[in-house]
Amino acid sequence: MKGPVFFWLFAALSILPALFVLLTRDIVRMAFWLLASFAGFAGLYGLLGADFLAFTQVIVYIGGILVLFLFGVMLTYREPILVKRIPVRHLVVPGILAGVVATLGILRVVAARGSPAPPGPGPEETARTIGEILMSDYLLPFEVASVVLLVALVGATYIARRRGGT
Amino acid sequence: MGEIGLGHYIGVSAVAFGIGVALIVMRRNAIAVLMGLELVLNAAALNFAAFGRFGGETPERIIEGQVAAIFIIVLAAAEAAVALAIVLNLFHQMASVEVDEADQLKG
DSSP states (O other): OOOHHHHHHHHHHHHHHHHHHHHOOBHHHHHHHHHHHHHHHHHHHHHTTOHHHHHHIIIIIIIIIIHHHHHHHHHTOOSSOBOOOOOGGGGHHHHHHHHHHHHHHHHHHHTGGGOOOOSSOOOSOHHHHHHHHHHTTTHHHHHHHHHHHHHHHHHHHHHTOOOSOO | OOSOOHHHHHHHHHHHHHHHHHHHHHOOBHHHHHHHHHHHHHHHHHHHHHHHHHHOSSHHHHHHHHHHHHHHHHHHHHHHHHHHHHHHHHHHHHSOOBGGGOOTTOO
16 A cells, blocks of 8 residues: 555655756746645655645645745746756855755665654544643743744735825 | 654655756746745755654643744745735736746846
8 A cells, every 4th residue: 555656656756847947948847846846745744644735735824825836927027937957166155065966865865774663653643632732731832933923914015006106 | 664753754855856956957947946946945845844753752842843843834925925916016027927038237
């Protein structure tokens, strides 16, 4: 049922579209490759037994943040919409950085032969346990997060308002 | 590979993190930089969830990794909204979203 093939499938769905985000020049295509990558992450959350987290990822990241990005692309539309070609010398340092991190990541996967197995099955209904934890142990971060969302809402609306005279 | 362990999830998270950082550093469009940032945050949240799943002795410990990931998602959403508002403001000011052209505070 939860064979390793699903992990590799979702891992590839997370990583390969992210690579295409890096390689493509059209920003709208970048947004949709990012959508595929987010979906891959949601699948990985599902494999970890985090069903509520997987749905939250889909709803908030794909349905919220990605839509926000697409609106941003639409409102900052400018001919030409293609991202400018990057001179090769700009690619050296970030290429080395990203290459080192990616290589370490791949080595980590390869070396993960004797990695710890999960201790036991997680709770069946993660949503219930998450709700209970958010209302008891993590009440303060929960309330702070709601204040952060309110501040972000008001602040973003204020920052991006249409100026009348200017 | 037989069993999928913690190392596999850490590896995926690290590769995604590297790609996100490369996006942030290499892209000139401000929204593309934000996309890279979201990828980085996603990788971190996956890390939290994986460590919670594999390192949790009790079901509460397992869930706490997921709660951390949920908080990361919430904060990423708030940050994306504010960052996009700033990008829109920048676009209104200089009619471009190239990060290289926003150099009025330089020098």
